[in-house]
Amino acid sequence: MGQGTMRVSERAMSKEYFPIGVLARTEQQSKIPFLDDLSHHMVVVAAANLATGSPEAVLASLMHDMFKGLMVWRAGVRGSNWLHFSTKPGIYEKLIPPSIRVNAKQVESFIQKHHDSRDIANPIRSVESIQGPVTSLESKIILDQVPSKTKALVVKLSGRYRWLLAFYINQVLKQQLTDHYGNTLREILAVQNVVYHYVPANLERGYSDIDDCLEALNPKALQVYRDGDSLHITLPVLRLSRPMTISYGKFNALEQTQDSLRVPFGEALSLMAFDGATSGKAKLLYVDAGFTITLDQSVQTFLNKLKGLPHIAYSASDIARSLEGTFRGSYRCSFCGEGADSKHRLSKTSKTSRFTSIQVLLDSRLYVCPTCAVGYELEEQLRRKQDHFRIPMPALVSKIRLRPEYDELINFIRGDNYLMSLAGEMWLQILSEVWYQRYQQRDDASYLLDPKALMLPVEVEFIPQAIYPLLHTQQKKFALESSLASSLVLPASVKDIDADEFQSIRRAYQHLGVSADSLLKRIKQIYEPLYKGG
Numbered sequence: 001m002g003q004g005t006m007r008v009s010e011r012a013m014s015k016e017y018f019p020i021g022v023l024a025r026t027e028q029q030s031k032i033p034f035l036d037d038l039s040h041h042m043v044v045v046a047a048a049n050l051a052t053g054s055p056e057a058v059l060a061s062l063m064h065d066m067f068k069g070l071m072v073w074r075a076g077v078r079g080s081n082w083l084h085f086s087t088k089p090g091i092y093e094k095l096i097p098p099s100i101r102v103n104a105k106q107v108e109s110f111i112q113k114h115h116d117s118r119d120i121a122n123p124i125r126s127v128e129s130i131q132g133p134v135t136s137l138e139s140k141i142i143l144d145q146v147p148s149k150t151k152a153l154v155v156k157l158s159g160r161y162r163w164l165l166a167f168y169i170n171q172v173l174k175q176q177l178t179d180h181y182g183n184t185l186r187e188i189l190a191v192q193n194v195v196y197h198y199v200p201a202n203l204e205r206g207y208s209d210i211d212d213c214l215e216a217l218n219p220k221a222l223q224v225y226r227d228g229d230s231l232h233i234t235l236p237v238l239r240l241s242r243p244m245t246i247s248y249g250k251f252n253a254l255e256q257t258q259d260s261l262r263v264p265f266g267e268a269l270s271l272m273a274f275d276g277a278t279s280g281k282a283k284l285l286y287v288d289a290g291f292t293i294t295l296d297q298s299v300q301t302f303l304n305k306l307k308g309l310p311h312i313a314y315s316a317s318d319i320a321r322s323l324e325g326t327f328r329g330s331y332r333c334s335f336c337g338e339g340a341d342s343k344h345r346l347s348k349t350s351k352t353s354r355f356t357s358i359q360v361l362l363d364s365r366l367y368v369c370p371t372c373a374v375g376y377e378l379e380e381q382l383r384r385k386q387d388h389f390r391i392p393m394p395a396l397v398s399k400i401r402l403r404p405e406y407d408e409l410i411n412f413i414r415g416d417n418y419l420m421s422l423a424g425e426m427w428l429q430i431l432s433e434v435w436y437q438r439y440q441q442r443d444d445a446s447y448l449l450d451p452k453a454l455m456l457p458v459e460v461e462f463i464p465q466a467i468y469p470l471l472h473t474q475q476k477k478f479a480l481e482s483s484l485a486s487s488l489v490l491p492a493s494v495k496d497i498d499a500d501e502f503q504s505i506r507r508a509y510q511h512l513g514v515s516a517d518s519l520l521k522r523i524k525q526i527y528e529p530l531y532k533g534g
């Protein structure tokens with residue numbers, strides 16, 4: 001490797017880039033990249049194949065694209081092809097140790113035929129096909145077109161208290177999903193975590209034949225093994241200078257260090273997707289692995305965990321129906337306009353300090369729907385704490401570009417074009433979450449101001465996104481005087497840095513040579529008081 005390349009690689013791996021991964025795939029005809037990480041892509045396919053109950057289908061899914069990071073391209077009739085599997089007999093079979101109890105020959109067959117249209121029953125192909133969770137091309141998920149390999153709980157989000165409860169239910173759902181995916185994986189493959197090791201391929205040059213490349217590769221860069229309840233898979237990457245580990249499994253929370261990321265299954269395999277239209281509906285989507293979770297279960301689990309909440313005159317089932325927008329009451333909720341049957345008492349202080357509605361100010365007891373009743377009491381309990389609850393949303397991508405160290409190898413990735421799949425949205429949500437976690441840990445200001453992810457061979461500039469369902473401010477919140485009659489419920493002014501402002505800040509940082517720390521300090525002075533009480 002030349003001196004110049006080495007220098008570029010080292011800078012590429014510097015702290016401001018996170019996490020390190022490899023592009024999952026490109027679109028067949030146009031070769032436009034799908035923004036999703038390779039390891040995540042394989043976990044999504046494997047999760048969908050848990051429903052088959054076949055250890056071979058699941059293991060094959062977890063390994064099927066493992067050579068992608070070797071960056072083997074070959075010119076074809078319709079442009080370059082990204083070669084990423086070998087058809088050489090025994091190549092995968094010999095990677096699988098006897099401690100993993102599968103029919104290794106069948107695993108190999110599934111992998112080697114995952115692009116073969118004649119292999120109709122191929123489990124990887126069937127998940128990646130147009131109805132699967134992976135290929136959905138929409139960048140904004142249209143609720144009616146959610147692919148069949150996903151399941152969903154529908155919630156109605158007309159009003160902030162509904163957001164707050166939906167946020168908690170989403171948290172509960174993710175924990176339930178983490179347990180379910182982990183347990184199902186253990187039943188099928190006797191492990192409950194999958195650990196991917198991105199390792200430097202240490203090859204002198206690029207290759208255009210996968211078997212030549214594999215022959216030149218140090219065998220240590222290609223391993224599959226079991227260690228306790230974890231399955232380890234290495235993913236060799238050409239021109240990667242530093243190893244990086246991404247694990248998916250039965251973890252309690254997303255955790256990161258400089259070179260590793262641990263993602264609970266529930267975080268990796270679910271998404272809160274919005275209709276985008278005026279219906280105010282959202283879906284809590286998750287990859288269909290053969291089990292079903294109901295909204296009633298999630299609400300009940302959530303209520304069981306709650307402590308010290310005043311009496312709510314509704315049942316768990318009422319709350320679930322209300323959250324999904326099907327609860328029929330004789331009255332309308334004073335906060336969201338949905339069906340309500342019971343009056344709820346508001347605290348004196350919250351009334352005078354937080355609401356501007358004449359109705360709220362005059363009556364001490366209001367008709368409130370089951371969702372808002374819980375949401376209101378939750379907020380009463382939580383708003384004094386200085387914790388900033390947020391729902392991480394898929395990060396916005398502002399720019400992608402080919403890394404210079406791949407210039408001479410890859411000629412088809414140009415410009416800023418990319419495609420999104422549902423799985424990609426899930427990954428971008430993880431990116432946002434990683435950013436917010438680093439923000440809370442007061443990480444390196446340069447990373448926070450100019451976040452980039454390496455998804456080799458490209459780098460991705462992104463803007464983290466989140467929704468704050470709970471405000472820590474004494475400012476007036478609801479302006480309801482004209483609301484119920486006009487079906488309009490407006491939260492009082494809420495200010496966070498929006499995407500345009502984020503881009504302006506990034507540009508200022510990139511081009512004006514402002515010190516990162518002083519810029520960050522200034523931003524905090526401007527924005528933070530809005531999130532704190534008083």
Ligand SMILES: [Zn+2]
Nearest residue numbers: 333336369372
């Ligand atoms: Zn309501």
